Amino acid sequence: MSAPVLVLNTGSSSLKYRVVDADDGTVAASGLVERIGEPGSRVVHAVDGEERVVEVDVADHEAAVAAALDAFAAHGPDLAHLGLVAVGHRVVHGGTRFSEPVLVDDDLVAAVHGLAPLAPLHNPANAVGLEAARRLFADLPHVAVFDTAFHATLPVAAHTYAVPAAWREAGVRRYGFHGTSVAFVSRAAAAALGRPIEETKQIVLHLGNGASATAVDGGRSVETSMGLTPLEGLVMGSRSGDLDPAVLGHVRRELGLSADDVDRALNASSGLRGLAGDNDVRGVVAAAEAGSADAELALDVYCHRVRAYVGAYLAALGGLDAVVLTGGVGENAAPVRARALAGLAHLGIEVDAGRNDAARGPSSATRISPDEAAVAVLVVPTDEEWEIARQTVEVVTAAAGPTVGP
Structure with a gap:
C-alpha cells in the first residue's frame, strides 16, 4: 500500500x-x-x-x-x-x-x-x-x-430558507449530506462517460436507509434534497422526507404529541417503516410482490418522490448527461430503480430491463440505460472510506508543502 x-x-x-x-x-x-x-x-x-x-x-x-x-x-x-x-x-x-x-x-x-x-x-x-x-x-x-462540505457550493437561492432573519442567523439553512458519497460517485460516473467531470451535468441518487438527491453541475453541488438535517427530501427507510411543517402543530393539537415525540416519529417511525412496517426496501419489495397493499403504496410513494426530484433537478441543471444511482438500494434494488425512473423517456431517461436486472451489486460503474438513450443511467458503487482517505492524503500533502529537491 x-x-x-x-x-x-x-x-x-x-x-x-x-x-x-x-x-x-x-x-x-x-x-x-x-x-x-x-x-x-x-x-x-x-x-x-x-x-x-x-x-x-x-x-x-x-x-x-x-x-x-x-x-x-x-x-x-x-x-x-x-x-x-x-x-x-x-x-x-x-x-x-x-x-x-x-x-x-x-x-x-x-x-x-x-x-x-x-x-x-x-x-x-x-x-x-x-x-x-x-x-x-x-x-x-x-x-x-x-459530509456537508461538498454542498458548500450550493447557490444562495438554493440553500436559503424563507424564514425570519433571526432563524437564518441561528444557522437555519440547507446544508445537505452524503457529500463524500456524491463526490466519489460523480467523479466515477464522469470517468465512465469518458468526459471530464467539469463538462458533465449529473443527478446523483444516493438511495439507502438514508436517501438523497443531488444535482451536480461540473463537479459542483447546485441542488440537494437534504436540508438543515438529513430528514428533508426523499422518502427514506424510517424518515419521512418532505413534509408540510404545519403537521407539527396539527399532531400536537390532535394527538397530544410533544415536539420531541414528533421529531422521533419523523426520524425513526416514518418513511417506509411508517407506510409498510419495514424500513428495509428488500422486505417492502417482497411484501408488495406477495400482495401487500401497504407495501405497494410505500413503493409508489418512495418512487414518486425520486421521480419528482429527478424532474426538478433536470430543470435546475438546464440539461442532463447522467442519472447516477448509488447506496444500498441504488446499487442492489433493480425493481426500485426501474420503478423510480419509469415514465421519463420523454426526458431522455430510460432503463433497459435486461441491463438493470443484471446490475445487482456491480463492482464498477455500470450503464443500465439503452445505448441510444440521450441520458446515461449509471449504477455506481459508492466508497466513502476511499473518498475520505483520498481527501485526507490531499490535506496532509498540502500541509507538508512542496518537496525540495537536491
Missing part, C-alpha cells in the same frame, strides 16, 4: 474503521465496534474476506478505538508495518465554517462540539472519536472530512 489511511467513522454507539490505500482503494482490513457503552458490545474484524467476531466490553469511544487496535494485533494486518500516513475521520456536520477537509487540532475538535445543535445525534460522537483517536495515534496527522 503506497498511501494507507486509517478511516474512522464514529457513531453514537458504534465505530466503523477501515485501512484503505488512498491511491487505489485497496483495503487491508475493516471492521465495526458495536454497542459502545452497552451490554453485548463486540468487534467484527474483516481481513481478506474473513470475519472474526470478538465479544469484548467497550465502555466508551476510546475503548472502542483500543478494541479495534487489539483486533489488528490479534488478527492482522500489523498496523506498524503498513506505514499509515494519516487518520481520516468522517464528521457529519461542518456548518458554514467548514467547506473542505481540514487538519484536526484542538480548535477543530471544539468546533465540532460547537456544531452539535445542528447534528445532535452525530457531531458529539464524531468529536469524542476525534479526541480518542488523537490520543491513541498521537504521532499521525488527523484530518476531518465533513
Whole structure:
C-alpha cells in the first residue's frame, strides 16, 4: 500500500474503521465496534474476506478505538508495518465554517462540539472519536472530512430558507449530506462517460436507509434534497422526507404529541417503516410482490418522490448527461430503480430491463440505460472510506508543502 489511511467513522454507539490505500482503494482490513457503552458490545474484524467476531466490553469511544487496535494485533494486518500516513475521520456536520477537509487540532475538535445543535445525534460522537483517536495515534496527522462540505457550493437561492432573519442567523439553512458519497460517485460516473467531470451535468441518487438527491453541475453541488438535517427530501427507510411543517402543530393539537415525540416519529417511525412496517426496501419489495397493499403504496410513494426530484433537478441543471444511482438500494434494488425512473423517456431517461436486472451489486460503474438513450443511467458503487482517505492524503500533502529537491 503506497498511501494507507486509517478511516474512522464514529457513531453514537458504534465505530466503523477501515485501512484503505488512498491511491487505489485497496483495503487491508475493516471492521465495526458495536454497542459502545452497552451490554453485548463486540468487534467484527474483516481481513481478506474473513470475519472474526470478538465479544469484548467497550465502555466508551476510546475503548472502542483500543478494541479495534487489539483486533489488528490479534488478527492482522500489523498496523506498524503498513506505514499509515494519516487518520481520516468522517464528521457529519461542518456548518458554514467548514467547506473542505481540514487538519484536526484542538480548535477543530471544539468546533465540532460547537456544531452539535445542528447534528445532535452525530457531531458529539464524531468529536469524542476525534479526541480518542488523537490520543491513541498521537504521532499521525488527523484530518476531518465533513459530509456537508461538498454542498458548500450550493447557490444562495438554493440553500436559503424563507424564514425570519433571526432563524437564518441561528444557522437555519440547507446544508445537505452524503457529500463524500456524491463526490466519489460523480467523479466515477464522469470517468465512465469518458468526459471530464467539469463538462458533465449529473443527478446523483444516493438511495439507502438514508436517501438523497443531488444535482451536480461540473463537479459542483447546485441542488440537494437534504436540508438543515438529513430528514428533508426523499422518502427514506424510517424518515419521512418532505413534509408540510404545519403537521407539527396539527399532531400536537390532535394527538397530544410533544415536539420531541414528533421529531422521533419523523426520524425513526416514518418513511417506509411508517407506510409498510419495514424500513428495509428488500422486505417492502417482497411484501408488495406477495400482495401487500401497504407495501405497494410505500413503493409508489418512495418512487414518486425520486421521480419528482429527478424532474426538478433536470430543470435546475438546464440539461442532463447522467442519472447516477448509488447506496444500498441504488446499487442492489433493480425493481426500485426501474420503478423510480419509469415514465421519463420523454426526458431522455430510460432503463433497459435486461441491463438493470443484471446490475445487482456491480463492482464498477455500470450503464443500465439503452445505448441510444440521450441520458446515461449509471449504477455506481459508492466508497466513502476511499473518498475520505483520498481527501485526507490531499490535506496532509498540502500541509507538508512542496518537496525540495537536491
